[in-house]
Amino acid sequence: MLADPRYVPPPVRQDGAEGTLAWLRARVSRFSTGEAHARRRRELVALLDGLAPTRLRREARALTRERDGAWRGVPTAVLGAALGVGDTRAVPVAAAGYLSGEETPQADAAVAELLELAGLPVITLLLQGHAATEALVENALRHARPGDDVDALLHETLRGDPPLRATRRLDTRTGEEVTIDLVAANRDPAVFAAPDRFDTSRFDPGRFDPGGGPARHLTFGHGVRPCPAPAHAIALAGGVLEGVLG
Template identity: 55%
Template sequence: MVITRHAEALAVLADTRYIPPPVRQDAPEGTLAWLRARTSRFSTGEAHARRRRRLEELLAAVDPDALRDAAEKETRERDGRWEGVPVTVLGHALGIHDAGLAAAVRAAAPGYLSGEETPEADAAVRDLLAIVTGADAVARITLLLQAHDATEGLIRNTLRRTRPGEAVTEALECTLKADPPLTVTRRLDRETGDEVRIDLVRANQDGEPHLTFGAGVRPCPAGRHATALAAGVVAGVHGR
């Protein structure tokens, strides 16, 4: 079933009966599939709650305004070559300064949402686990993968739609509503096994607030941080 109406999408997102499609739990340690099975995004129940709390704790220590300023500065210093800036800036805020971080995230990110398993992605995850160490390694890697995949998509779409001189905040809000980096989100009815697909673009156009960062029981915990990173990059590109 495909949902295109805003109210129906909100109802699904607020109902604990609907969960993310399950990911496999038997992958070898250090692979992309192993990582996905340990993230908040693809978890349910107590595991999801525990992993989400840790993400929120990590993000609470990161000031979105500082991220915006750092992203704008980094983009200007790169003369507008902004790819990799969100990961670098967020990595620094999370205490990670390894020069190989952005490349490893870039190699692992394509399969993070899709679930496509490749030797290259598995190798990148091993690189990330060598770079990002400690008890919070998976949580921090999760945030970095999101910063690459979703935040860079938001930046790319916003830059395509705007011109220098336009208000950055308004441009981002318009993009989040009309041209989000993730256009569809999926849920599984755990009572019937039926899959529900929410068409975010059409649902966003049907209501006032956008659903790009989710809603209900599983909203994105890093929406403010992602928007701040994107705003800094867009300002840096247009102001160079």
């Protein structure tokens, strides 16, 4: 389904008042299809190409240490600074409604604040990245054991305890909406031996793909519209973990 263009993201409403969360959702790559999706995605990829993951990682580590391990907000602050946004306080509130579509006065106000600071492509990256990256750090910290390799810990967390657990598609032939269960997909016994065991030794650090790691799990999506920023997400989360775990 993720690789089949007949399955598209369920459409979002297109008639939101200018500057609101609904207006923003009608204009981003994530909820677009066809040519609009391709054009919007290209803009984001061009922005991401200008951000070096090694630098994001170093800065996330430094800021986490500077804050004595109080890491919440660090990934978004570091990503924001790299994109020229010095104040990312509005991001969590706007991000809370971004994927769900839950429209609240608070989310609309946060979107309006962000629009004062940056253009749509930059805001999209901040909103897309925020919740999933924080959840990745949170889940990885829950599984961390002394001596763990940070990258192996992150990749096994992405597989076994993913920060994003499902995504939805509309079948354009039948009009039916389907939920794709990423947790179940990542536990396919034909792909991962003993899939219910959390085992950081599955991932050999020597074999990491610098573009985002062993891609056999589906946590970064697949096919037509996968996450364009797995290396950035891993860099931000990895820097935070290094800052917290020593």
